Amino acid sequence: MAVKDQLYTQLNNGNTIPLLGLGVYDMHNDEAINAVECALQTGYRLIDTAAMYENEKQIGEGIRRSGITRNEIFVTTKVNNTDQGYDETLKAFDKSSSLLDIDYIDMYLIHWPIKGKREQTWKAIEYLYQNGYVKNIGVANYLLPFLKEMQDYSSVVPSINQMEFSPYLFMDKELNYCQEHRIVLQAYTPLVRGEKFTDPKLKTLAEKYNKTPAQIILRWAVQQGISTIPKSSNPIRIKENFNIFDFEISSDDIHQMNHWNENHRIVDDPMTMF
Numbered sequence: 001m002a003v004k005d006q007l008y009t010q011l012n013n014g015n016t017i018p019l020l021g022l023g024v025y026d027m028h029n030d031e032a033i034n035a036v037e038c039a040l041q042t043g044y045r046l047i048d049t050a051a052m053y054e055n056e057k058q059i060g061e062g063i064r065r066s067g068i069t070r071n072e073i074f075v076t077t078k079v080n081n082t083d084q085g086y087d088e089t090l091k092a093f094d095k096s097s098s099l100l101d102i103d104y105i106d107m108y109l110i111h112w113p114i115k116g117k118r119e120q121t122w123k124a125i126e127y128l129y130q131n132g133y134v135k136n137i138g139v140a141n142y143l144l145p146f147l148k149e150m151q152d153y154s155s156v157v158p159s160i161n162q163m164e165f166s167p168y169l170f171m172d173k174e175l176n177y178c179q180e181h182r183i184v185l186q187a188y189t190p191l192v193r194g195e196k197f198t199d200p201k202l203k204t205l206a207e208k209y210n211k212t213p214a215q216i217i218l219r220w221a222v223q224q225g226i227s228t229i230p231k232s233s234n235p236i237r238i239k240e241n242f243n244i245f246d247f248e249i250s251s252d253d254i255h256q257m258n259h260w261n262e263n264h265r266i267v268d269d270p271m272t273m274f
């Protein structure tokens with residue numbers, strides 16, 4: 001099957017989102033511009049940034065330099081924790097829009113579930129969506145209690161929930177909830193920042209499929225309809241991470257990987273952070 005036919009999944013509002021994207025956390029200046037340009041020229045069509053990453057200007061520049069038509073590219077950014085609240089979120093959205101300078105934002109997310117701010121922040125994001133300022137809206141780091149709480153105050157179901165997720169942090173309750181409510185789960189820190197590349201179970205699968213450990217983990221996600229956003233600013237690894245559409249992991253091996261959970265978390269636990 002052609003890469004293009006495997007790259008996309010549908011959101012609950014009928015729009016589509018690429019299953020594989022480039023995460024740009026901790027990239028700055030030319031590094032960020034070059035990584036985005038390289039990724040788009042490689043075939044990536046999703047870029048995941050955030051106000052918190054302080055590189056939206058460079059991401060916009062990389063997009064323009066790539067020469068890829070704007071409407072082929074899906075750009076996500078997020079409201080920063082310090083900007084949450086109704087009016088603050090609207091202001092933050094304007095700032096991100098002008099820094100990116102790419103006509104429109106495809107996806108706007110709440111970056112973290114901040115105590116006392118979740119409802120008003122979501123209402124502002126709904127306002128942006130319902131009035132056509134942004135094409136899709138969602139949340140990040142929403143563990144099950146936050147997702148359930150949203151049912152009481154939201155009028156739009158988020159179209160994605162971006163959370164730390166990997167075979168080593170297999171959040172089955174959140175995955176089930178998202179699948180039941182047609183919310184696309186998007187896995188961040190999918191490569192566990194390389195910490196598990198020497199796991200013998202992963203190395204065995206990499207040898208079996210003649211792929212790298214990174215490619216096995218990314219294919220594992222995409223094959224289950226889980227969107228995934230590995231970060232790399234190295235052109236060779238940017239290409240390596242995209243080269244996952246020419247093989248298939250057997251359903252038995254997928255099943256095994258779904259049982260590798262070690263609750264291995266790299267980023268803060270959203271339950272205890274605030």
Ligand SMILES: NC(=O)c1ccc[n+]([C@@H]2O[C@H](COP(=O)([O-])OP(=O)(O)OC[C@H]3O[C@@H](n4cnc5c(N)ncnc54)[C@H](OP(=O)(O)O)[C@@H]3O)[C@@H](O)[C@H]2O)c1
Pocket residue numbers: 022023024025026048049111140141162163187188189190191192193194212214215229230231232233234237238240241267
């Ligand atoms: N919503 C949130 O709260 C949240 C939190 C964290 C992350 N995120 C998003 O998720 C994205 C990805 O997560 P992450 O950056 O934390 O971690 P990650 O993607 O799991 O790992 C990135 C690290 O792995 C290296 N790497 C990438 N590809 C590799 C490969 N094929 N082989 C060996 N090493 C490789 C990268 O180095 P090189 O660059 O040198 O290749 C980098 O050091 C972020 O960039 C961000 O967009 C969101």
